[in-house]
Amino acid sequence: MLKQIEGSRAVAEAIALCRPEVICAYPISPQTHIVEALGEMVKAGELTPCEFINVESEFAAMSVAIGASATGARAYTATASQGLLFMVEAVYNASGLGLPIVMTVANRAIGAPINIWNDHSDALSQRDSGWMQLFAETNQEALDLHIQAFKLAEELSLPVMVCMDGFILTHAYERVDMPTQQQVDAYLPPYEPRQVLDPREPVSIGAMVGPEAFMEVRYLAHAKQMQALERIPQLAAEFKQVFGRDSGGLTHSYRAEDAETMVVAMGSVLGTIKDTIDEMRADGHKIGVLGITSFRPFPLAQVRAALQNAKRVVVLEKSLAVGIGGILSTDVRMALSGLHVHGYTVVAGLGGRAITRKSLHKLFREAEQDALEHLTFLDLDWDVVNKQLERERTVRRSGPAAENILRDIGTVASKIA
Amino acid sequence: MFELRIHGRGGQGVVTAAEMFSVAAFAEGRHAQAFPSFGSERMGAPVVSFCRIDDREIRLREPIMEPDAIIIQDTTLLHQVDVFAGLKKDGYILLNTGRSFEELGLGELAGGRPPERLCTLSATELGLKHIGRPIPNVPLLAGFAALSGLIRLESVIKAIGEKFSGKVADGNIAAATEAYKLIKARMAEVTQHA
Numbered sequence: 001m002l003k004q005i006e007g008s009r010a011v012a013e014a015i016a017l018c019r020p021e022v023i024c025a026y027p028i029s030p031q032t033h034i035v036e037a038l039g040e041m042v043k044a045g046e047l048t049p050c051e052f053i054n055v056e057s058e059f060a061a062m063s064v065a066i067g068a069s070a071t072g073a074r075a076y077t078a079t080a081s082q083g084l085l086f087m088v089e090a091v092y093n094a095s096g097l098g099l100p101i102v103m104t105v106a107n108r109a110i111g112a113p114i115n116i117w118n119d120h121s122d123a124l125s126q127r128d129s130g131w132m133q134l135f136a137e138t139n140q141e142a143l144d145l146h147i148q149a150f151k152l153a154e155e156l157s158l159p160v161m162v163c164m165d166g167f168i169l170t171h172a173y174e175r176v177d178m179p180t181q182q183q184v185d186a187y188l189p190p191y192e193p194r195q196v197l198d199p200r201e202p203v204s205i206g207a208m209v210g211p212e213a214f215m216e217v218r219y220l221a222h223a224k225q226m227q228a229l230e231r232i233p234q235l236a237a238e239f240k241q242v243f244g245r246d247s248g249g250l251t252h253s254y255r256a257e258d259a260e261t262m263v264v265a266m267g268s269v270l271g272t273i274k275d276t277i278d279e280m281r282a283d284g285h286k287i288g289v290l291g292i293t294s295f296r297p298f299p300l301a302q303v304r305a306a307l308q309n310a311k312r313v314v315v316l317e318k319s320l321a322v323g324i325g326g327i328l329s330t331d332v333r334m335a336l337s338g339l340h341v342h343g344y345t346v347v348a349g350l351g352g353r354a355i356t357r358k359s360l361h362k363l364f365r366e367a368e369q370d371a372l373e374h375l376t377f378l379d380l381d382w383d384v385v386n387k388q389l390e391r392e393r394t395v396r397r398s399g400p401a402a403e404n405i406l407r408d409i410g411t412v413a414s415k416i417a
Numbered sequence: 418m419f420e421l422r423i424h425g426r427g428g429q430g431v432v433t434a435a436e437m438f439s440v441a442a443f444a445e446g447r448h449a450q451a452f453p454s455f456g457s458e459r460m461g462a463p464v465v466s467f468c469r470i471d472d473r474e475i476r477l478r479e480p481i482m483e484p485d486a487i488i489i490q491d492t493t494l495l496h497q498v499d500v501f502a503g504l505k506k507d508g509y510i511l512l513n514t515g516r517s518f519e520e521l522g523l524g525e526l527a528g529g530r531p532p533e534r535l536c537t538l539s540a541t542e543l544g545l546k547h548i549g550r551p552i553p554n555v556p557l558l559a560g561f562a563a564l565s566g567l568i569r570l571e572s573v574i575k576a577i578g579e580k581f582s583g584k585v586a587d588g589n590i591a592a593a594t595e596a597y598k599l600i601k602a603r604m605a606e607v608t609q610h611a
Contacts, residue, residue, distance in 0.1 A: 004443035006436070138476075168478055173439045173451040271476030356479045 001178050007139035007169040008033030010176045011104060014143040016047045017184040018102075018150050020076040022068035024053040024061045028083040029116050030166035031106035035078050058083040062090035062101075069099040070205050072196040074150065078104035080166055084122045085110065088129070095130030095221065097205060098194070100153035100160075102146065103131075107267070107318075108166040109351040113402040117352020118166040119318040120267065124295075124327045126161070130221050132228055133296040134248070135266040136164040140176050144247035145293075147179070148235050150188055155231065156224050157194045163295075165268040167352070179243055187242045225297040232294050250299040252291045253306050255281055259288035261368050262310040264303075264332055266292045269318065269348070269355050276360040287364060292328070303335035312342035314367045316378070318349040325375040342370055348378035384408055418471040419567060420481040423554075424500045425490030428460040430554030433580060434488070435466035437558055440579055441572035442470045450475040463498050470567070484508060488561055490540070490553050492521060507531055511561050513540040513553045533607050536564050536600055547592035548585065559593035563600035570597045 003010070012034050015023075023042065025035035042052040051068075055061045061077045068075040079087065084105060094101050105123045109115040123133055134149060136142035142164040149160040164170060195205055209217055229250065236248035254274055256262065263273055270291045280287050290306045292299075307313050313336065315329035324330070326345035333343055344367055349355045359379050366372050384405055392398045421438060425431035432453040439449035447470050454465040467481040482502070486509035489500055504510070507530070512518070514537050518527035527535050538560045540553030548555075555577060562568045570593065577589045 002443075004440045004449060168452065171453055173436045173449070174475070175443060175448060268478050272478045275477050354480050356482070357477070 001180070002175060003178050004173055004175055006033065007142060007164065007172050007174070008106075009037055010139050010143045010178065011146060011164070011170075012037035012041070013178055014146045014184075015076055015102075016041050017179060017181055018076075018147060018188055019074065019184075019190075020047075020050055021073035022051050022053065022065070022075045024055050024064040024068070024075070024077050026055050026058050026061045026079070026083065028058070028080050029106075030108060030118075030170045031078045031080045031083070031104060033170065034104055034106070038076075058087040059090055062087040062094060062103075065101045065103070066090060066094050066097065066099055069094070069101050069193075070097070070195070070197045072191065072193045072198070074154075074191045075099075075101045076103070077101070078106065080106040081108035081110055081116075081122045084126065088126070091126060091129050091131065093206075094159045096217075098157045098221075098224075100150075100157050100191070100193075102149045102153055103159065103161050104146070105161050105163045106166040106170045107163050115351040116166075118168050119350045119352070120163070121319050121350075123161060123163045124319045127296055127327065130158070130225075131296065132158060132160045132225065132294070134160065134162050134294055135292065136162065136169065137268060137270045137291060137293075139164075139169055139172060139174050140245075141247050141293075142169060143176055143178070144239065144243070144245070147184055147188060148232075148239055148248045150191075152228060152231060152235055154191050154193075156228055158221070158224050158228070163267070168268045177243075177245070183242055187239065228294075229297045229299055232297075248293060250292075250294045251302045251306060252293065254289045254291070256288035256290065256306060258286055259309075260286040260311045261288075261364065262307050262313050263287070263289040263364065264292065264307070264313060264315045264328070265289065265317065266295060266328065267318065269316065272355060272357060273316070273360060276357045276364065279357070280361070280364060285364075285368065287368070295328070295331075298331050298335075300331075300335045303332060304339075307332070307336060307341065308339055310341060312344065312367060312370065314344045314346060314364065314372070316346045316348050316355075316363075318347075320347045320350060344372045344374060344376065346372075346376045346378055353379060381409075418469055418475070418477075419486070420484045421468045421470075421486045421488065421561075422481045422484040423466045423468075423488045423490065424494055424498060425464055425554070426460075426494070427462045427464050429464075429490045430552050431464040431490060432466045434490075434554035434558050435468040437555070437573070437576040437580055438468045438561075438568070439470075440576040441558075441562070441568045442468075444572045444575045445568060447471065448473060448475050450477075454480060463494055486561065486565060487511070488557050489513060490557060492516075495521065495523070501526065507534060509534045509561070509565055510536070511557060511564055512537045513557055515539040515542070533604060534564075536560065536603065538596055538600060540596065543592045543596055547595070548588035555589045556592045556596035560596040560600045563597045564604060570594065573597070 041047040065075040109119045110121045145162045153160040317328040319327045321327045329345040435451040439451035442449035451468040488511045540556040541551045543556040544552045
């Protein structure tokens with residue numbers, strides 16, 4: 001059924017259709033609307049049997065999800081930004097124990113400086129946590145990926161993060177096709193745990209493992225994610241059979257035929273990139289884009305196959321690995337190892353900085369001329385940066401950088417974007 | 418694609434207005450995308466929201482920098498925010514005020530623009546009268562439907578029904594209906610004089 005609703009609401013309704021049995025939540029923007037809506041559904045008796053547990057922190061949220069999942073319940077939670085960081089110890093435990101929790105990460109920057117807006121720093125900080133990480137391009141895809149995520153997680157007994165851009169998707173009203181309960185039931189079977197805490201058949205979960213077996217347990221986690229590389233495209237195909245639309249999968253190419261320049265990106269910015277590419281194609285530019293849906297496991301072979309005929313690859317990412325540059329681009333380079341392809345890293349949209357068609361047109365044209373630096377910060381205000389650098393050169397007690405820069409640029413309330 | 422930008426202050430329903438506009442457009446079979454710009458989550462602070470309408474899927478995720486229309490829910494923003502930034506030459510302007518463009522010091526801005534695209538509405542008064550609260554968003558939305566002809570009043574009423582219920586919904590429908598009629602009549606006058 002077609003609906004015009006907020007992204008968070010769409011995800012909440014999709015989660016409800018997946019029949020979760022335990023939802024634990026601690027509020028943090030921009031994730032809060034999702035669990036608020038689920039809390040209302042549980043309270044109104046629309047989602048049953050399901051226990052909604054308000055916890056005192058994100059650390060508790062993940063800990064409760066771990067406990068619930070270990071007793072055989074389908075468990076869900078959501079978080080963002082510092083909330084994700086606060087639960088990190090438990091995040092690693094969830095994956096290390098092989099518990100198929102599904103968690104939405106409404107992507108938001110990490111402080112300091114404190115910032116509530118969107119980028120991918122939070123999810124990418126957990127790229128090595130052992131969770132699978134799927135990135136949504138639209139609210140429709142966010143909704144669909146959650147349904148696929150439960151199936152993927154439970155088949156492999158491994159947790160999944162569904163990442164959706166905070167505010168840009170979570171707070172956007174757009175058209176979504178909401179599946180029926182019958183469709184979701186046909187696709188997603190009841191949870192059949194591989195391991196369960198059951199008094200009738202007592203086991204312990206969470207043994208201390210020494211050097212004699214630790215490597216083997218860790219290797220198995222990797223092997224499972226390698227299995228997921230095969231399973232994710234199959235799950236997308238099965239999804240299409242039931243729901244009638246393409247959603248999920250490992251990667252998606254757009255206008256890649258004969259492309260000399262290939263852009264690589266994740267999440268909602270792909271929409272703006274596609275519009276820009278359509279305009280450039282109309283002017284004869286040979287440019288396309290590869291969207292990465294599955295960041296963990298990272299589909300090295302598919303990325304290589306999609307990019308190997310390009311002359312240059314521009315990885316545009318909403319994340320920054322301070323001290324080296326890109327995060328996504330490092331993985332893309334690995335996929336391209338041995339190939340003679342110009343590689344460019346573009347860090348863009350940090351802390352909610354708008355990524356505009358205008359800036360992308362200029363950027364992509366510079367890339368086509370191979371006039372880009374290998375590491376570019378899109379729309380960085382060099383005057384502001386240089387002023388602070390000069391201050392630090394000339395004054396020992398130059399003061400806090402963020403406050404200095406805010407004073408330099410003056411009021412921001414007068415700016416639209 | 419039609420792009421609308423709404424300026425107001427926290428607590429005036431700026432974000433809700435854009436969402437309702439998208440719901441109304443959806444009700445008419447269009448694609449629509451509404452989203453907020455959360456500059457500051459405080460009552461009274463400047464807030465901007467956006468809505469795009471098109472006949473095909475909307476993929477663009479940038480803020481609306483060259484709008485086809487601007488609704489200003491609070492004219493005290495005129496001195497604080499560059500509310501008209503990027504507005505197209507023949508773009509619509511709808512102001513929440515009982516005063517004229519000239520009285521607000523906007524004579525020069527209005528002078529170079531087609532008069533049938535400019536309008537004012539005492540929307541706060543309509544909110545007080547029908548809803549009992551000084552919230553101008555729904556009357557302005559209905560007024561904009563009348564000014565632009567982009568969506569029908571029935572679609573605005575449908576969107577009100579999705580957002581509100583009971584007395585609040587009834588009050589908003591009454592406010593919307595009066596605003597729609599007022600601006601329809603006003604614009605008929607403008608066209609007659611032109």
